[in-house]
Amino acid sequence: xxxxxxxxxVKPFVDGLKAGEIRYQFCSRCQLPQSLSRYRCxxxxxxxxxxxxxxGLGEVEALTDIGRASDPAFQALVPYAIVLVCxxxxxxxxxxxxPESRTRGPMLRIGDGVMLSPRLWGQRIGLLAKPIEVxxxxxxxLS
Amino acid sequence: MxxxxxxxxxxxxxxxTLSTTDLMAQATDDVLLQSGLEPGQIDxxxxxxxxxxxxxxxxxxxxxxxxxxxxxxxxMQMGGATGAGMVMLAGDLIRAKRCRQVLVVAGENRLSGMxxxxxxxxxxxxxxxxxxxxxxxxxxxxxxxxxxxxMAAAGIQERDLAELAVLMRLHASTHPKAHFRETISVQNVLxxxxxxxxxxxxxxxxxxxGAVALLISADHPGRPALRLRGAGQGHRHQHLSAMxxxxxxxxxxxxARALEQSRCDLADVDYLGIYDSFTIxxxxxxEDLGLTPRGQSAAFARSGHFDAQGEMPLxxxxxxxxxxxxxxxxxxxHIAECYAQLSQTAGTRQIPARELALIHAxxxxxxxxxxxxxxxx
Numbered sequence: 001x002x003x004x005x006x007x008x009x010v011k012p013f014v015d016g017l018k019a020g021e022i023r024y025q026f027c028s029r030c031q032l033p034q035s036l037s038r039y040r041c042x043x044x045x046x047x048x049x050x051x052x053x054x055x056g057l058g059e060v061e062a063l064t065d066i067g068r069a070s071d072p073a074f075q076a077l078v079p080y081a082i083v084l085v086c087x088x089x090x091x092x093x094x095x096x097x098x099p100e101s102r103t104r105g106p107m108l109r110i111g112d113g114v115m116l117s118p119r120l121w122g123q124r125i126g127l128l129a130k131p132i133e134v135x136x137x138x139x140x141x142l143s
Numbered sequence: 144m145x146x147x148x149x150x151x152x153x154x155x156x157x158x159x160t161l162s163t164t165d166l167m168a169q170a171t172d173d174v175l176l177q178s179g180l181e182p183g184q185i186d187x188x189x190x191x192x193x194x195x196x197x198x199x200x201x202x203x204x205x206x207x208x209x210x211x212x213x214x215x216x217x218x219m220q221m222g223g224a225t226g227a228g229m230v231m232l233a234g235d236l237i238r239a240k241r242c243r244q245v246l247v248v249a250g251e252n253r254l255s256g257m258x259x260x261x262x263x264x265x266x267x268x269x270x271x272x273x274x275x276x277x278x279x280x281x282x283x284x285x286x287x288x289x290x291x292x293x294m295a296a297a298g299i300q301e302r303d304l305a306e307l308a309v310l311m312r313l314h315a316s317t318h319p320k321a322h323f324r325e326t327i328s329v330q331n332v333l334x335x336x337x338x339x340x341x342x343x344x345x346x347x348x349x350x351x352x353g354a355v356a357l358l359i360s361a362d363h364p365g366r367p368a369l370r371l372r373g374a375g376q377g378h379r380h381q382h383l384s385a386m387x388x389x390x391x392x393x394x395x396x397x398x399a400r401a402l403e404q405s406r407c408d409l410a411d412v413d414y415l416g417i418y419d420s421f422t423i424x425x426x427x428x429x430e431d432l433g434l435t436p437r438g439q440s441a442a443f444a445r446s447g448h449f450d451a452q453g454e455m456p457l458x459x460x461x462x463x464x465x466x467x468x469x470x471x472x473x474x475x476x477h478i479a480e481c482y483a484q485l486s487q488t489a490g491t492r493q494i495p496a497r498e499l500a501l502i503h504a505x506x507x508x509x510x511x512x513x514x515x516x517x518x519x520x
Binding site for chain 1: 259260263264267271273274275276277278279280281283284287288289290291292295336337338339340341342382383384385387389
């Protein structure tokens with residue numbers, strides 16, 4: 001846990017998670033959605049960053065199954081899958097795959113659709129990624 | 144023109160009785176012995192940070208204990224790029240005529256001096272505290288995420304990454320100071336336990352104790368020395384979540400700047416010291432720097448291209464993966480090895496004569512990049 005104050009540019013994100021919402025910054029000058037929180041737009045340098053609410057929907061961009069946790073709060077959760085998600089709005093978030101879906105079924109794959117929602121992991125608020133059930137023709141019974 | 148005029152490594156591994164500054168002093172003793180300098184002749188001092196000895200002013204701490212009174216001294220923090228970053232700055236201090244003899248030193252008893260989980264937790268803090276750390280992340284996890292994305296795009300398999308671990312261990316097997324010297328096979332790597340998929344234990348560098356000291360000087364000393372022809376940096380993101388592109392991490396920005404200052408082409412390079420915190424780090428950097436086509440680093444390794452006797456010797460000391468990783472000193476070890484090989488002072492490990500070396504290091508999650516070009520003279 002970091003003991004220093006949350007930076008002003010990050011606070012709306014953390015407050016959003018506590019309120020059950022996923023918020024992200026959007027540049028009103030060049031329209032670029034921002035990954036992480038910033039003082040100025042990554043592309044155009046503008047300070048006119050607005051906060052918007054995300055749908056929570058996204059696609060898995062990268063993933064890893066953790067076999068060894070150093071943090072005691074996570075040791076009980078091992079193995080757990082961390083995913084990097086490209087959100088529908090065009091920014092990126094990290095999350096943990098819903099442990100139930102991880103235990104019950106296979107790990108998510110790159111390109112899979114997920115729905116993110118705020119979730120407490122140990123003492124800290126983060127994000128949970130639930131697989132979105134989509135029709136997969138490969139799984140359809142042969143007739 | 145700045146010259147690399149001396150380089151020394153302590154042994155790397157489990158050195159239980161030595162503290163961080165003991166290790167730094169040992170490496171510095173060796174550099175003074177090689178160069179014939181007295182401590183009073185060191186007028187510049189750059190020290191790497193140590194996770195196990197966080198300090199407001201590490202260079203002053205070391206200068207006091209070692210009896211140095213430099214005209215310029217401070218610590219530096221750029222993660223894995225710190226070693227190369229300090230050498231770049233030392234070169235600029237020489238070029239600006241600020242200093243004539245700059246000691247670059249780093250060491251840490253990161254293995255024996257702290258609990259493994261404490262070291263892993265401290266390093267994980269390179270992640271964003273609000274967006275990343277709440278998800279139980281570790282440094283291997285950041286690189287594993289990167290690996291999953293990169294491998295899918297470049298068509299790389301886990302056994303390809305394993306080739307690079309095997310090669311680093313082969314190189315370390317001949318170095319008496321390396322942390323791990325027993326040769327391994329692709330099967331050994333594939334069967335080692337999973338840390339953060341697709342990375343397994345032998346895809347990850349170890350945590351080691353050790354120190355490295357280098358001397359950067361204004362004049363050619365009339366004994367083996369390398370010229371620091373040029374240097375460059377690239378910085379495109381800090382956190383994995385903020386990377387701008389999964390195909391361009393900033394390594395090429397850094398390399399282009401170093402080549403421009405050096406007035407040479409990548410095609411002239413014939414020796415490599417490339418940062419290898421994980422096998423995937425090495426694969427991405429080799430490919431991103433244009434040293435192999437995308438997805439081909441393992442095939443090049445398999446063909447012998449990067450062998451000590453090959454066309455393009457790579458990390459001939461065994462790299463972070465096998466020589467060992469004691470923090471900033473781990474990155475300096477690539478430069479110490481480059482000095483030994485290009486100056487032909489590597490003794491029984493000497494490879495055929497090489498002319499021009501590229502050193503490239505990254506800090507964070509391919510976040511901070513430093514490239515250095517040295518030539519034998």
